[in-house]
Amino acid sequence: MMEAATDANGAWQECMKVIHERVNNLTYKTWFEPVVPVSLGNDNLVLRVPSQFFHDWLEEHYSSVVTDSIRKVVGDNVRVDYVISEDDVVESEQMFYRPPQPGRIGSQTDSVASQRPVSKPSFESNLNPRYTFENFIKGDSNQFARAAAYAVANNPAGTSFNPLVIYGGVGLGKTHLIQAIGNYARQMGRSERVLYVSSERFTVDFVDAIQKDRASEFSNFYRSMDILIVDDIQFFGGKEKTQDNFFHTFNALHQSGKQIVLSSDRPPKELKGVDDRLVSRFTWGLTVDVQPPDLETRIAILRKKSEDDGIQMPDDVIEYVAANVTSNIRELEGSLISILAKASLNNREVSVDLAKEVVRSLAVSRKTAVTVEDIQKVVADVFDVTEEQLRGKTRKQEIVIARQTAMYLTKDLTQLPLKTIGSHFGGRDHSTVIYACQIISDLLSNDTRFREKYESTKKKIEMIGM
Numbered sequence: 001m002m003e004a005a006t007d008a009n010g011a012w013q014e015c016m017k018v019i020h021e022r023v024n025n026l027t028y029k030t031w032f033e034p035v036v037p038v039s040l041g042n043d044n045l046v047l048r049v050p051s052q053f054f055h056d057w058l059e060e061h062y063s064s065v066v067t068d069s070i071r072k073v074v075g076d077n078v079r080v081d082y083v084i085s086e087d088d089v090v091e092s093e094q095m096f097y098r099p100p101q102p103g104r105i106g107s108q109t110d111s112v113a114s115q116r117p118v119s120k121p122s123f124e125s126n127l128n129p130r131y132t133f134e135n136f137i138k139g140d141s142n143q144f145a146r147a148a149a150y151a152v153a154n155n156p157a158g159t160s161f162n163p164l165v166i167y168g169g170v171g172l173g174k175t176h177l178i179q180a181i182g183n184y185a186r187q188m189g190r191s192e193r194v195l196y197v198s199s200e201r202f203t204v205d206f207v208d209a210i211q212k213d214r215a216s217e218f219s220n221f222y223r224s225m226d227i228l229i230v231d232d233i234q235f236f237g238g239k240e241k242t243q244d245n246f247f248h249t250f251n252a253l254h255q256s257g258k259q260i261v262l263s264s265d266r267p268p269k270e271l272k273g274v275d276d277r278l279v280s281r282f283t284w285g286l287t288v289d290v291q292p293p294d295l296e297t298r299i300a301i302l303r304k305k306s307e308d309d310g311i312q313m314p315d316d317v318i319e320y321v322a323a324n325v326t327s328n329i330r331e332l333e334g335s336l337i338s339i340l341a342k343a344s345l346n347n348r349e350v351s352v353d354l355a356k357e358v359v360r361s362l363a364v365s366r367k368t369a370v371t372v373e374d375i376q377k378v379v380a381d382v383f384d385v386t387e388e389q390l391r392g393k394t395r396k397q398e399i400v401i402a403r404q405t406a407m408y409l410t411k412d413l414t415q416l417p418l419k420t421i422g423s424h425f426g427g428r429d430h431s432t433v434i435y436a437c438q439i440i441s442d443l444l445s446n447d448t449r450f451r452e453k454y455e456s457t458k459k460k461i462e463m464i465g466m
């Protein structure tokens with residue numbers, strides 16, 4: 001051990017020296033210079049990092065470098081804890097920080113958030129503090145949705161936007177926006193009880209409550225919210241009992257002047273397998289869409305994201321990525337992260353060449369990333385059957401064709417062996433898969449309308465995760 005450092009600053013300065021000897025300069029600048037020491041206790045050193053992503057990256061790639069340096073400088077039994085800073089956390093709020101539980105590294109954002117001097121509900125609101133209006137870049141593609149969300153956040157249930165439904169494709173900021181409403185309303189003291197759930201979570205909890213004979217407890221809980229935010233309501237499709245419960249929850253909340261916020265991958269009227277009376281409720285308030293971002297917005301998003309992560313991105317690299325990654329914002333973020341990762345791990349400069357490699361390899365990995373579940377989901381949707389039917393025993397002609405199409409697509413889009421494919425479709429054997437592929441390949445060469453349907457299904461699947 002070196003001369004024991006007693007304050008966080010001094011300790012971290014010493015650690016940085018040790019770290020600098022072990023990592024290359026780019027890594028040091030990228031991943032260590034932005035780290036800020038917060039406090040030094042008897043058993044931990046608390047460091048502040050600029051974002052969740054930054055934290056995860058440090059943990060995954062440099063955790064031993066960090067812990068070794070701390071051991072050397074401060075002592076053997078001192079661990080590192082991280083807090084994640086956000087634009088919207090003002091300095092004075094840091095004093096509400098309590099060191100997180102050991103072993104709960106991943107949820108530290110929550111622990112910082114829950115210690116803000118806002119109302120303290122006795123349940124987990126599930127809001128990610130990263131999803132704020134400040135962090136949300138405005139552009140033509142999302143301006144209207146953002147304005148509506150902001151109006152609701154400022155005056156929950158006090159506008160005619162109740163429910164507010166935000167719909168649009170994958171990765172375009174729906175989850176971000178609907179959670180920003182909750183974060184803002186809580187922070188500004190507009191609402192105390194805010195709950196964010198995905199429709200899947202709602203469904204699972206509901207089924208669980210029924211099984212444990214606690215349905216009324218479940219209903220009371222949801223009906224006690226000031227703002228109820230439900231993400232991805234398209235997954236309510238086909239789940240009648242859950243819909244029935246949600247219908248009553250919706251009515252109860254609406255009647256008692258509470259705000260409901262929903263997101264969906266399509267306009268409410270196009271939801272499949274959702275009861276008409278529920279769809280009609282969804283259209284009572286305001287329905288707005290988010291569109292893919294235009295070039296200017298993409299550039300602005302990349303600038304902001306790299307700044308947030310404490311990283312200087314050359315303009316030409318930002319422009320290259322913005323011009324070539326056009327589908328959605330999640331993919332933009334992914335490209336940025338990969339570029340930094342590659343640069344840092346291979347000790348290369350961040351350049352347009354490097355960006356080209358990353359963008360190209362992302363386009364390739366996208367193709368292999370499709371899962372059988374993705375395929376079943378999309379096929380069920382396009383062919384208007386349920387996923388259970390795809391895996392089930394029914395011999396009804398429409399269902400058989402959908403099932404065979406899904407098998408063929410699985411063979412086409414994944415690298416899975418026939419036996420595995422069969423097992424994903426209700427435990428069928430490999431000869432059934434071969435037979436299905438023959439039928440579909442005949443159909444594809446003889447039936448133009450089927451081929452068109454097939455092609456558009458395939459495109460939809462390939463869009464997943466983009």
Ligand code: ADP
Pocket residue numbers: 135136137138142168169170171172173174175176177301329330333
């Ligand atoms: P969706 O729910 O529509 O699939 P998300 O809300 O999960 O999309 O957004 C995907 C990612 O892109 C998130 O990390 C989110 O913070 C980010 N993002 C989306 N829109 C914006 C925006 N306008 N400004 C900044 N970040 C955004």
Ligand code: MG
Pocket residue numbers: 174175176231
């Ligand atoms: Mg989402």
